[in-house]
Amino acid sequence: MYKYSDFDEAFVRQRNAQFRQQVERRVSGALTEEEFRPLRLMNGLYLQLHAYMLRVAIPYGTLSSAQMRQLALIAERWDKGYGHFTTRQNIQFNWPKLTDVPDMLDALGDVGMHAIQTSGNTIRNVTADHFAGAAADEIEDPRPTAELIRQWSTDHPEFQFLPRKFKIGVTGSPNDRAVTRSHDIGLRIVRGSGGRTGYEVLVGGGLGRTPMVAQVIRPFLKKADLLPYLEAIVSTYNLMGRRDNKYKARIKITVFENGMEKFRDAVDARFEQVKREFTGVDPAILAKIEHSFAPPAFRSAPGGGYETARKADPVFRAWTETNLVEHRAPGHAIVTVSLKAHGATPGDASAAQMRLLADLADKYSHGELRISHEQNVVLPHVHKSDLWALHAALKTQGLATANIGLVSDIIACPGMDYCALATARSIPIAQGIATHFKAIGLEEEIGALKIKISGCINACGHHHVGHIGILGLDRAGVENYQITLGGDHTENLTLGERAGPGFAYDEVVPAIERLLRAYLALRDDKAETFLEAYRRLGAEPFKAALYPAEAARDAA
């Protein structure tokens, strides 16, 4: 697995030492909050509703077992015994004390992790397909690309004060699990003519206040041109992007206001310039990066009772049906471990759960773990003969929930239970939906469904691209929830449409139940998913289910 270079290590240690002094000066009163705030944000430390929050980057969602163990230790020693995995493949600690943060950062540094560029108007943690390096449908592992971008963008002298934050996502598979079209820059590894791989480059995507689907700026970019081309995009944006209005500062607005053609021309002109000056990535570094993502030595062994166990144990069988994805190595599976036990907080893992996951990664998954943007943990390389034992072990810490891709596998941002920007809560809405559908026993019947919940317009919970999206708002001092329908987070990224007026907090779960009962009544057969039925029938019958009084009036 990839290990930080000496340069990284020295840089992170130095930054931590600086931050320790800055905290001391803040506590002594030598620094005002106005002076200290940008410094703490540069180190991932936010002040939220009830406490500070430390956001730690998990580059491209890849964690080693040692790193996961360290996260458990940090959660236990300096937080309240848990961590929250986010839609940006970060982990957030919700309760650190200001004076403990330098020690937490040092502990992260011990395992090659940090919180740098998890805030501010910089290039943020690079995200990637959580099945990278394992998926059967993958053209190429996106992580060497993501790592190259990480190295290029970390502490990049020109890009520390961009007009706004900047997010890059990479996928190596045609089936986009990294939501690349919602990123400022999305990269899709594609095969060009002659079979060589390169990138389709997308630009100007984003959710939030003004959601937009990224458009192709370059259908095929040679791999060797990646960094100069990214440099050209980001520096063009740095010049053209608006700094007068925070809400118009993202690159999506720059592209939209100038038009793709003009923006592309400007990028191309800049690219010619950058390319001339670009001395190239040191091939030794590139080789080292690629080598470190080489697949582990997969075992070639018989299935070892896997099918027998499936037949014998219905609970195990149900789990294999929802939580496994095809692996590219014969005899293996990708396991998604659900952090969405019914009633649990989506994305939260206790220290004990993290330790168990680390141990199981060592035992069954070549020491590797992934964090998905859907707030679950992935054990990427498990041999099928180990699945039964793995499942049994997961049960001991409440980690064997068989619900991946179902109604209770909900993305929910922290919302007003933690986030200072929130306009309403999201977590209890997710908990309410999950427990309700389990109680009425419809989860399996409903099948594949993506519900995504955000606690404000910033859309960290990706509500625009949920099959059902829920957005929490403050309407005249009361929590109110807007429902969108028909969103799609895949390579066919689609923004959901607002169904109508919002619902009060207590009305959300019943509204979702009416909606899904309508779907069950309307679908052709069990094979037709909610999204497919919505696309076939249009919004009307679903709106009628959400707003029965209005529908009755219209019919009268």
Add this chain to the structure above:
Amino acid sequence: MSRAFTPKVVTANALIEGDVVYLTADDRWTRDHAEAELIEDEAHAQLRLLRADRQRDIVVGAYLADARQGAGGPEPVHFREAFRTRGPSNYPHGKQEAGHV
């Protein structure tokens, strides 16, 4: 005539722990909303906020939040402020854990 002034409390987060605090009439910072000074006058509110702002080695981000008189002392008006008096709804953490509510 100007609109009636909605009573306020001065609230902030503690510098070290980050938890929610309120300014009392006798210039202490309390964790308990009911102990806060309920400010019924706009000019006085600004003065109290200035006082809070100067305590930069104790608190962060002081602001005025709407409040009203309740049976046991000042109560929050908006749900955000109500959450701030308790803590999150998914775990008994924060103030509810410390026994302030």
